[in-house]
Structures are given as C-alpha cells and as structure tokens.
Amino acid sequence: MPPSTARLTGRRQSGSTAVKIVVTGPLAAGKTTLIRTISEITVLSTEHNLTDETRSVKAQTTVGMDFGRITIDRELVLFLFGTSGQDRFDFMGEILGEGMLGYVLLVDGTQEETVSAAVPVLAAFRRMASVPFVVAVNRAGHLDPAAEAWLRETLDLAPEVPVIPCDATERSSVKAVLLALLYAVAGTLEPAEAPA
Amino acid sequence: MTPVRLFGWRPTRWSRRPRGRHAVGAPQMTALVATIRRMS
Numbered sequence: 001m002p003p004s005t006a007r008l009t010g011r012r013q014s015g016s017t018a019v020k021i022v023v024t025g026p027l028a029a030g031k032t033t034l035i036r037t038i039s040e041i042t043v044l045s046t047e048h049n050l051t052d053e054t055r056s057v058k059a060q061t062t063v064g065m066d067f068g069r070i071t072i073d074r075e076l077v078l079f080l081f082g083t084s085g086q087d088r089f090d091f092m093g094e095i096l097g098e099g100m101l102g103y104v105l106l107v108d109g110t111q112e113e114t115v116s117a118a119v120p121v122l123a124a125f126r127r128m129a130s131v132p133f134v135v136a137v138n139r140a141g142h143l144d145p146a147a148e149a150w151l152r153e154t155l156d157l158a159p160e161v162p163v164i165p166c167d168a169t170e171r172s173s174v175k176a177v178l179l180a181l182l183y184a185v186a187g188t189l190e191p192a193e194a195p196a
Numbered sequence: 197m198t199p200v201r202l203f204g205w206r207p208t209r210w211s212r213r214p215r216g217r218h219a220v221g222a223p224q225m226t227a228l229v230a231t232i233r234r235m236s
Contacts, residue, residue, distance in 0.1 A: 017224070019220055019224065019228070038235070070231065070232070070235075071231075072224075072227045072228055072231045073227055073231070076224055076227055076228070078228060078231075101220060171235070171236075175232055175233070175235055178232050179229065179232055179233065182225065182228050182229050182232065183229070185220075185225065186222075186225045186229070189220075189221070189222065189225065
C-alpha cells in the first residue's frame, strides 16, 4: 500500500489497521487509571511529580500522554490515548485527536469542580473533530437523575450523548464505557456499513 | 525570505493528515465490540 493511502486509513506497516480512542478530561479525573485498567500492555505513561499548586490534588500527573493498546485481531488494533489534564499540554489533545474514532470525556463524580473544568476540554474537542463521545463519571456508583441533569446542562450535552457512571479501577466498568462509545460510533455509520 | 522558507520547512506527515476519524466499517466495528465484550 502506498504511504499516502496508509495515512488515510491508519494502516500500519505491519499490515494491521489501527483505530484510536482518546480519553480526555480535567486534572485528576482518572484518565491514566482508566487506560491502565483496560490496556493489554503496560501503559506507556509520562507521569511526573507535580510542582505547582495542584500538588494538593495529587502527587503525580501526566505531562504528555498515556498510551495503551488492545489487540482486536491480526488485522485490527485499538489504541487508547490519554491526554494530560494540565492546561499547558492542551496542544497534545489536538495531536492525539487526529483520526480518532471517538473520545471519552472523564470527570470525577466526587469532585463537582471537575465538571466545570471539563467544559473547556470538551469545547476544544468539539472544535477539533465532529466524532461521537461519551461522558464517563468516575467514582460514581450511580447517577441520580438530578445530578445527571445538572451535568448535562453544565456540559451542554445533547440527549443522545451517553453519560455513564463508572469506576476507572474496575475492568468491567471501563469495558461498559468503551462499549457505549463503540455503539455511539456504530450509530454514526451509514446504514449499509453498520454492524448487523 | 520567511523563516519557514529559510529552514526549508515542509508540512509534516502529521500536519498533512486529514482531521476526523480513520475509515472504519461494519466488520471493524463488529470486531471491536466483540473483543471488548469478551475481555475478562
């Protein structure tokens, strides 16, 4: 396959096709944990000690990106990219978002301020690409209707955008988030393309 | 001469890539969903 075509389809030199999902969200939402929980490889992470005022939130943070992988079959591989929660690495979102199938916006259900902090993150991703996304609410066993309504209003979500309570440390919970995103992506395929 | 020309800058393969998702069809989506479902 000529290199120019390979770039358009995400086809790799090994012959397999790579598809990409990005996990984004504000600082300390649990993005790195979510990718570590589901990745089949040891996650390539760029965590570094925090030195600014956000030290009170957590000790270490992602300073570039996280990278995980799930092999689907011999011809298809799913890459999971996690963005940094720090504003100074906003530019990485644009780089990591190129060619993505869709993205997961992760917020912390125990920290209301992470929802308002997610507003500019979501705005940047919406500007970048018109692809399906889901909102995952970490550390939330369940979402009561009032809390979900508030979150939807704050993030200005359309009714069809899934909002899923999750636990980023639980594999089954992370699976549910990824499946919700994949169903959303499948729903955007042309009828002739959609899975049976 | 602009700095861009001075240093012979050309668009990188990343900056030339189209925005939006890579082409996936029903077979890939079915495989993705089935694999994630099967994960223990």
